Amino acid sequence: MAKLIAIVNVVAWSGFWAFGYLAFSGDPANAWQMVTAAILAFVGAAIGALAYFWLVRHSEATGYARRPNQVPREHERATLGDQA
Secondary structure (H helix, E strand, O other): OHHHHHHHHHHHHHHHHHHHHHHHHOOOOOHHHHHHHHHHHHHHHHHHHHHHHHHHHHHHHHOOOOOOOOOOOHHHHHHHHHHO
């Protein structure tokens, strides 16, 4: 599953850059093409960001990456018990 999400991440960010370029470099006379490219670029950025955040959480949960060095919140301390 992680490999599939990683592929989705790469494809989504590629779409963001490609359609973002088309949105900025398009002919201003063709406003619909620019708007369509901008919307597709936004969708690519949103899916790419969600996939990236999923990959970060997955890598922390599986032990591939260390968890961030942060103080747990109050409700997390209660569930951790004496570990915190």
